[in-house]
Amino acid sequence: xxxxxxxxxxxxxxxxxxxxxxxxxxxxxxxxxxxxxxxxxxxxxxxxxxxxxxxxxxxxxxxxxxxxxxxxxxxxxxxxxxxxxxxxxxxxxxxxxxxxxxxxxxxxxxxxxxxxxxxxxxxxxxxxxxxxxxxxxxxxxxxxxxxxxxxxxxxxxxxxxxxxxxxxxxxxxxxxxxxxxxxxxxxxxxxxxxxxxxxxxxxxxxxxxxxxxxxxxxxxxxxxxxxxxxxxxxxxxxxxxxxxxxxxxxxxxxxxxxxxxxxxxxxxxxxxxxxxxxxxxxxxxxxxxxxxxxxxxxxxxxxxxxxxxxxxxxxxxxxxxxxxxxxxxxxxxxxxxxxxxxxxxxxxxxxxxxxxxxxxxxxxxxxxxxxxxxxxxxxxxxxxxxxxxxxxxxxxxxxxxxxxxxxxxxxxxxxxxxxxxxxxxxxxxxxxxxxxxxxxxxxxxxxxxxx
Numbered sequence: 001x002x003x004x005x006x007x008x009x010x011x012x013x014x015x016x017x018x019x020x021x022x023x024x025x026x027x028x029x030x031x032x033x034x035x036x037x038x039x040x041x042x043x044x045x046x047x048x049x050x051x052x053x054x055x056x057x058x059x060x061x062x063x064x065x066x067x068x069x070x071x072x073x074x075x076x077x078x079x080x081x082x083x084x085x086x087x088x089x090x091x092x093x094x095x096x097x098x099x100x101x102x103x104x105x106x107x108x109x110x111x112x113x114x115x116x117x118x119x120x121x122x123x124x125x126x127x128x129x130x131x132x133x134x135x136x137x138x139x140x141x142x143x144x145x146x147x148x149x150x151x152x153x154x155x156x157x158x159x160x161x162x163x164x165x166x167x168x169x170x171x172x173x174x175x176x177x178x179x180x181x182x183x184x185x186x187x188x189x190x191x192x193x194x195x196x197x198x199x200x201x202x203x204x205x206x207x208x209x210x211x212x213x214x215x216x217x218x219x220x221x222x223x224x225x226x227x228x229x230x231x232x233x234x235x236x237x238x239x240x241x242x243x244x245x246x247x248x249x250x251x252x253x254x255x256x257x258x259x260x261x262x263x264x265x266x267x268x269x270x271x272x273x274x275x276x277x278x279x280x281x282x283x284x285x286x287x288x289x290x291x292x293x294x295x296x297x298x299x300x301x302x303x304x305x306x307x308x309x310x311x312x313x314x315x316x317x318x319x320x321x322x323x324x325x326x327x328x329x330x331x332x333x334x335x336x337x338x339x340x341x342x343x344x345x346x347x348x349x350x351x352x353x354x355x356x357x358x359x360x361x362x363x364x365x366x367x368x369x370x371x372x373x374x375x376x377x378x379x380x381x382x383x384x385x386x387x388x389x390x391x392x393x394x395x396x397x398x399x400x401x402x403x404x405x406x407x408x409x410x411x412x413x414x415x416x417x418x419x420x421x422x423x424x425x426x427x428x429x430x431x432x433x434x435x436x437x438x439x440x441x442x443x444x445x446x447x448x449x450x451x
Contacts, residue, residue: 007122007180012134016139020146020165024153025047029043030043031281032097044393046101047263048210048391049207052206052384055379055380055382056199057110059237063237068183071180074114074180077114082166084099085104141296145292152281197225245365258322261424263386264388264390268418273287276414295351302318315354316429316433319429324343328346396413
């Protein structure tokens with residue numbers, strides 16, 4: 001009993017540092033841009049490369065867990081996370097910062113997927129529910145602490161201090177090794193070629209948007225070969241049979257687009273607050289804190305709305321919130337930072353709400369035996385969307401158009417950046433409305449809803 005309690009604490013600490021590692025760099029990117037004289041598209045690679053590798057890594061670790069002990073994989077993942085942190089800390093060029101972030105992602109991807117598996121493998125059903133609640137609360141705490149911690153460290157110790165924060169998980173490794181059961185090895189059966197194609201396709205696609213269209217086209221080619229190869233593979237890396245479910249495919253796209261605009265917003269906001277409002281990193285972190293707190297508080301109310309009205313109606317409300325937030329931000333960009341922070345709360349609530357709705361809706365939409373595969377595909381699409389967000393918005397800022405998309409505000413390119421996000425939200429709403437009226441889907445809450 002005591003060992004399980006200690007293991008829960010260690011796993012929660014790993015989750016906390018994994019979430020913080022992802023969120024605190026958003027505040028630092030405007031200052032990394034200034035230090036290395038980068039374009040917005042180039043500095044977005046700090047987030048883009050991390051999320052691209054992270055998206056595939058979560059699936060890889062989940063597959064490897066069928067053949068290797070969780071403890072072994074967890075130690076390897078944590079070791080890569082620590083190694084990448086030291087590479088980033090000692091980096092003397094932007095290229096090696098990216099190398100550090102890529103290695104961090106290759107290790108950090110192990111933590112969410114293996115932690116979930118650990119709770120299913122090592123805990124009773126009663127303890128598992130308590131543990132999962134603690135994990136969710138810890139992740140929310142990390143989301144709120146990340147921007148503040150990132151702003152404080154960047155302001156007073158420089159952005160390299162962020163890598164040392166993540167490297168501090170080193171002290172947890174001996175405890176994890178001692179507390180987690182040893183486990184057993186099984187003969188490895190793994191689709192290496194399919195894995196290679198998917199990694200190359202996603203990485204080249206999102207990085208190519210930021211820096212090189214040839215890479216982008218190469219990514220599309222790799223993904224095309226992957227889709228052709230998977231149905232014929234003996235050991236399929238990803239089960240794509242669920243894509244025959246049209247409503248599920250529609251939800252994958254909704255998840256991808258909502259993550260795209262949410263992570264894109266987290267890239268644009270700090271950039272604008274520094275360049276337009278002239279704020280310090282610590283001030284930016286404090287400005288982002290209310291949104292993180294509100295997203296945590298709003299979760300239970302979103303769940304109540306979902307239980308009452310169903311997934312489609314709730315997602316419609318979420319898209320309205322996102323659209324209002326981005327349109328208002330675009331209208332008042334360049335003005336008072338208090339207004340900007342107030343409107344950004346809509347985006348934070350929307351981002352949290354999508355995760356609540358999708359996490360529950362998959363259990364309605366898919367048969368029980370397909371839920372794990374479905375959630376794996378959803379997480380992959382969501383993280384790819386998260387990588388596309390900074391890539392698209394960064395590239396858009398680099399084009400340096402005269403702001404024309406908002407008739408009430410032409411003060412800066414950031415105006416059109418937020419208008420771009422609003423346009424993507426509107427397209428997502430059309431997709432959701434079309435899917436709702438075209439495809440059948442299970443719901444115990446409500447019939448079809450006109451949005």
